[in-house]
Amino acid sequence: MRTLLVYLHGFRSSPNSTKALMTGEAVRALSNTENSYEWYCPQLLASPKESMDMVIKRIDQSQADRIVIIGSSLGGFYTNYLAEKYQCKAIALNPAVYAARELEPHVGMMTAYDSEEPFDFKAEYIDQLRALQVESISNPERYFLIAAKGDELLDWKEMVAFYPGAKQLILEGSDHGIADYATHLPAVIEFIEH
Secondary structure (H helix, E strand, O other): EEEEEEEEEOOOOOOOOHHHHHHHHHHHHOOOOEEEEEEOOOOOOOOOOHHHHHHHHHHHHHOOOOEEEEEEEEHHHHHHHHHHOOOOOOEEOOOOHHHHHHEEOOOOEEEOOOOOOOOEEOOHHHHHHHHHHHOOOOHHEEEEEEOOOOOOOOOOOHHHHHHHOOOOEEEEEOOOOOOOOOHHHHHHHHHHHO
């Protein structure tokens, strides 16, 4: 069986984020004679619409038998949209469940975390985020939420409320980036495999 595993990083982040690199290594280690895993972790664009168009094109071209999507923060918001579109498994890591509201104050010139590369986060992108908003998830069994009570940017209670009935791992403490992610990676891998 071939699985396409899509990892979507957060706002101002990149495929070189610690969580993305750790997850990619763990997923590649899963491939064997019966199961092969295709890893897709693109650099997302400033425009939410262009980002989703790019990812959807890649998913639609894939020969995979199944899709699993993992997203962190803004990537978690995109994960909800794609999981509903493709009715596939989804893992949300401290997701920005209401991304338009969260990112509205950040319109303007920004820099990425791991480079000083400036980018313009335009007001029209907020409308693009609104267009991608999932109001409620349709099949909780397909979702796995990891939310940190110590998230300094997003409200973990809002995340918990957004995924009723889904598998949830609520971390005492931790932070927005889930600094102790390595500890929880086995649970992520188990959810991917089963």
